[in-house]
Amino acid sequence: KRALYPSWNGQNVDPRVRPVAVPRPGFVFFSVDYKASNLVSLAYTCLKLFGESVLADTINADIDPHARLAAPLAYYFDDRFRSAVEAKGITNGQSIECFNLFEGRKKENEQNYDKTFWIGGFALPPKHEQGGVWKGGEGSSFYRHWRTFSKPVGLGYPGGLGPDKFIVFARGQYKIIVTRDEAVAMRDIWKVTFTEMPEYLKYITNHLKDPTAGYDDMGQFCYQSPLGMHRARADYCAAANGFGLQTPEAEGVKLATIALQKEIYANKKSILYGHTRCISLIHDEFFGEVREDDYTTERVEEIQRIIQAPMSKLLPGVKVGTTGCISRRWYKLADPVWQFCAKKGRNILVPWEPK
Numbered sequence: 001k002r003a004l005y006p007s008w009n010g011q012n013v014d015p016r017v018r019p020v021a022v023p024r025p026g027f028v029f030f031s032v033d034y035k036a037s038n039l040v041s042l043a044y045t046c047l048k049l050f051g052e053s054v055l056a057d058t059i060n061a062d063i064d065p066h067a068r069l070a071a072p073l074a075y076y077f078d079d080r081f082r083s084a085v086e087a088k089g090i091t092n093g094q095s096i097e098c099f100n101l102f103e104g105r106k107k108e109n110e111q112n113y114d115k116t117f118w119i120g121g122f123a124l125p126p127k128h129e130q131g132g133v134w135k136g137g138e139g140s141s142f143y144r145h146w147r148t149f150s151k152p153v154g155l156g157y158p159g160g161l162g163p164d165k166f167i168v169f170a171r172g173q174y175k176i177i178v179t180r181d182e183a184v185a186m187r188d189i190w191k192v193t194f195t196e197m198p199e200y201l202k203y204i205t206n207h208l209k210d211p212t213a214g215y216d217d218m219g220q221f222c223y224q225s226p227l228g229m230h231r232a233r234a235d236y237c238a239a240a241n242g243f244g245l246q247t248p249e250a251e252g253v254k255l256a257t258i259a260l261q262k263e264i265y266a267n268k269k270s271i272l273y274g275h276t277r278c279i280s281l282i283h284d285e286f287f288g289e290v291r292e293d294d295y296t297t298e299r300v301e302e303i304q305r306i307i308q309a310p311m312s313k314l315l316p317g318v319k320v321g322t323t324g325c326i327s328r329r330w331y332k333l334a335d336p337v338w339q340f341c342a343k344k345g346r347n348i349l350v351p352w353e354p355k
Helices: 037-050 054-060 065-077 079-086 096-103 142-159 163-174 180-193 197-207 236-265 296-314
Strands: 027-034 117-119 122-124 221-224 230-234 276-282 285-291 322-327 338-341 346-349
Touching: 027 037, 027 296, 037 054, 037 065, 037 142, 037 197, 037 236, 054 065, 065 079, 065 096, 065 142, 065 180, 079 096, 096 142, 142 163, 142 180, 142 197, 142 236, 163 180, 180 197, 197 236, 221 236, 230 236, 236 276, 236 285, 236 296, 285 296, 296 322, 296 346, 322 346
Parallel strands: none
Antiparallel strands: 027 285, 027 322, 117 122, 221 230, 276 285, 338 346
16 A cells, blocks of 8 residues: 655745655755746846846856845945945945955854844844834844845846835745835846846837737736747736746746656666656756765756756856755755765765754
8 A cells, every 4th residue: 555645735835844854765855946047037038139138147157146136235225234345445336346245255154143033934024014124034144134135126126016016025925024215226226236127127118018908908918938938918017027037937947847857757877767756846946856875966966967958958148057955854945065075086965954
């Protein structure tokens, strides 16, 4: 008889509940996801439309686009960071010098950057009903805090949000509470950081009007996907978000899923065959089990290679990156942990453990 286990929706498991999941004996969990895949998709779209893109240049230079936006946000909103930057004679929060100082804080472990309450792994200020920029969380480092903070800005505004809808989005998705004035300032910083973005939003308005939609219809916009799908009668935000960020990425992930499953289940010569099982696809993260042996690292690297190829082919001109890690339980915060192996003469992945 087959053992019976309760099922759950892998996409919406609370981070506090995930660690009850453990792999089968002899296996560890792997997690492989794309680096800023929505922004890779957006960069490709802008490159295709305009022939150039600051966002694409950022990604192709191996600069984390979330961190690139986080630096001027931190400069504008964090008095301590701005003072430290200006003490170096730097007065432009958008400058590469400011970004380099921000990146320099990456390895610092500023625990209890500012104590606030934590809910589901994200910080919520105690006096959140009064508004105000989120000021860190217990166990949060300065770098992690501002990089997380940049995500709703860099992903919400290119999706066509205005300041009022952004406030709802930032609070609902990221538990970040801001006032309207702060939301407007964040949008202005985003436009200056990635200068093609105003032109991108104008393109949605001027070129994606749906000729089949009447004035009384909810949707007035339409677009074609990289693989030829036609989406009709979308509203403005759905068109901006889908055309640039989500649809190209989703089609790339779909192609990558097919390629990975073929390799795992159909290619008997593959290092993955019989030793790997993909359990869940969580947005742009492939999660599953991989056998724990001398070839665990090579298998995770092979998964990364397989899922990068279709995305790179679909979205040419922008570098597609991935990260991979392993763990003995399912942890949302798991990161790659490398350790030198004398037997192999190289660094290998070892399971991430919470501190």
